[in-house]
Amino acid sequence: MILQLNGISKSYLGDPILSNITLKLERGDRMGLIGVNGAGKSTLLKIIAGDLPYDQGEIFMGKGVKVGYLKQDSGLQMEQTIWSEMLGVFTELLKVEQELRELEAQMSEPSLVHNPDKFEQIMTRYAGKADWFTQQGGYDIEPKIKSMLNGMGFGDIPNDTLIKKLSGGQKTRLALAKILLAQPDLLLLDEPTNHLDFETLNWLENYLRVYQGAILIISHDRYFLDALVHEIYEIERTKGTKYSGNYSQYVESKAKNRQLLEKKYSMQQQQIAKMEDYIQRNIAMATSSRSAKNKRKQLERVERIDQPQKDLKHAQMAFAMDKKSHKEVLKVRDLEISFKVENIQKTLLRNISFDLYRGDRVALIGPNGVGKSTLIKALLKEIEPDSGVVAWGHGVTIGYYDQEQATLDPDNSVLHEVWSAFPTIEEARVRTVLGNFLFTGEDVFKKVSSLSGGEKARVALAKLILQKANVLILDEPTNHLDLFSKEVLEEALLKFEGTLLSISHDRYFLNKLAGKMLELTPSNVTVFQGNYDDYVLRNIRN
Template identity: 65%
Template sequence: MLLQLNGISKQYGGTPMLSGVSMKIEPGERVGLIGVNGAGKSTLLQVIAGEIPYDSGDIFLAKGAKIGYLRQNDGLRMENAIETEMLSAFSELRQTELELRELEKLMGDPAILADAQKYDTTMERYAEKSNWFMEQGGYEIEPKIRGMLHGMGFGDVPLDTPIHTLSGGQKTRLALAKTLLTEPELLILDEPTNHLDFVTLAWLEKYLRTYPGAILVVSHDRYFLDTVVTGIYELERACIRRYTGNYTTYVKEKELTNAIQAKNYTQQQEQIAKMESYIERHIVRATSAKSAKNKRKQLERLERVDKPQGELKRAKLSFGSGKPSFKDVLFVRDVRISAGEASECKTLLQNINFELRRGEKVALIGPNGIGKTTLLRTLIGEKQPDGGEIIWGKEVSIGYYDQEQASLNLHNTILVEVWDAFPHIEEARIRAVLGNFLFTGEDVFKKIVSLSGGEKARVALAKLMLKEANVLVLDEPTNHLDLASKEVLESTLQAYEGTLLFISHDRYFLNKLADTIVELHRDGAVVHDGSYESYVEKARALKV
């Protein structure tokens, strides 16, 4: 046993976040932790890592075991260069290396050489530390750092680059690289796939599948969970339940478990009703009173099956497409886009050509930083192209989803934010739509600035739904959404009758929705007909 939790409870302001949580992780296990946004996943990780106290229960960690914890807010020292920060993952080894250098100086000191006892003692210390240094991989620090940085997409980034100059995605990847370099016995990862492109994701999944220690990971990436984990813990209503297998297996097992519990509960309720009826009819009769009393004792001893609590409430989405567009929706011809001003201006994409037809669902993919979001903003007219043509068809109405939700007014309440965008719609209708997005009662008076990422995403989606556009242009629509919300969004967009153009790093989402993949390169775009899975298969075949 590497880690064991017994009855861990934690409250915030009288509201239970964790209630009697018990879990166990064995050495080498790879475990996924899932649950809706706000279920307490990050709280549980912080409790295990010793970053926050818990109210009751016990935690046992194997003697000498180290925990490595990747937080969502990364924890890097911004003033450091990349190399300095990576080397800090090996602080104990580097300290030992300094001690070895000092011992080497002592061994050459004439005063030590002249004293046989001191020389022997120094040699013993040197041999002991040298052996430990070698066993712990002290001579492999630089190759490990280079390999890790290359795998995480920093192969072309100078090692002396200050961390504060990196993008948000680069900082996240660097924090992940540093955590992996520490090679703890228990590796705790909170949303490690955020900001990773497909190449880096594939590298990370391969690395984690062969990682010698145990892994506890919170992730909303279903492909990642299917590829990496061998067990799932689900946090729901402050309690936890264990499932064996990956995410796909968990979905099937949970459905089966719920069905069995519902059946057992119904059967027991029927049994209890019969027993109560028998007792009521016979308890007053002299001839059968004894039998009725025995039946009552049986009823009192009966171990009750818990009533199924049912599924947690989910958002209800429905995207109407309004008046249909003409068949030809969009022509993109030899488009070139750039970023930066004057002397710092650089071309992101050029020779971009593709088309959209009514009813198609097209995904734009490409490595991080290539300009996918900039291209979307150019297509909808927020930015002018540096060359080429963008021609929208007749009767096209566009609904745009911005992954940063920059269009939301942080000072508005939820109700005002949505109602201001659609002042012609009565308040009752606005409130009904917000209710479908899980904003009920007093929730609608919350300020946008106080909302979580997932809540802001739901507000933006509510506005998008009310627009009833016949073309949806979506930039990372699953960011900040939990697994349940992603599944609702998927099924809603599958049923959408309009045209869909979107960017997503969620491979499961891509595979469910896209019927065409447009792969962006610096010097052009390659159009692949078919799903994301078929695109991956073609890419693999080309490599063989």
């Protein structure tokens, strides 16, 4: 047994966050922890890691179990270099290595020639420490670190780079690399796939598939959950429910369980109504009073099924267009984009040519840093390319979703942020749309600056829907959304009759929506027909 939770409960200011959470993990288990934003997933990981106290219940950890916990905040030492931070995993081994060097120095002292007993003592100590050092992999420290850094996408970054100079995504990857290097018995991972490109995602999935310990993972990456986990633990309305299988199997199981429960509840209600009717009609009659009283005792013994709760309220989306665009939506020819670094002009992209046609569903893919978002800015005329042609077709209206939500004014209220963009629309219509995105009552007066990442994403999507554009350009649209909001967004985009161009690392999203993939490299763009799985299969064959 690696971990067992019995009846864990946690409240904040009297409001329950977690109620009677019970689960068990054995070595080799892979469990996905899911639930809407704010359900208590990260709270549960903090409790297991010992970072947060709990109100009730018991936690049992196997003897000597080592825990690795990846927080959303990396916890790295910003003044350290990449290499020194990784070496920190092997502090004990490095200490013994230093002791071995000191013992070697002692053994080489000329005075020991005349003191064989002391020499023997040093040799014995040296042999014991050397054996332990070898068994613990002391001679493999450097290759282990190099292999891990390469796998996590640091192969081209100098090892002496200071951590404070890394991007947010690089810090997340480095924190994950450090935890994996330590090879703990229990991995607690909170959104480990954020900021990972396809190559690193695939490497991580393969690494974790054969990992010897147990894994409890919070992730909104449905493709990742499908590839890795054997069980899903859902926290909903403070309580936990376990499902066997991966994410797709969970979706199917939950729907079947709900239908079965609703059917059982309905049948029991009909049975109870019949019994109550019989009792009421016969209780006062001399000939059937005794039978009615027996029926009443039977009714009292019935173990009543609770009425199934309605689904949690989720955002509602529908993308409409004011008008159709011309068949030829976009023509890009020989685009070249450069940027200046220390007064030196460096080329980022060149030879970029492709077309978009009405109704296309296109995904722009490529490694992190290749220039996908920069290309989008060039298409939107936000930056001027060095050369080439960007020609939009007739009747094109563009709606743009920025993953950073940089266009949102932090000082605006939610209502003012949306309404000010569409001042001719009546307030009731704006409030209706905001209500569809779960901003009701006083929520519409919240300042944008106070919103969570998921709430800001919903504000940006509300504005996009009101725009009624016939071309949607989406930069990482599923970031910050919980699993259920992602499903709603995808269903809405599937019904959208216009043209879709998206940047996304969400492989589940790409499989569902993309009909064409544009793979971007610094020197060209390659067009692949089909979705993400088709793209992977074609690359394997080639």
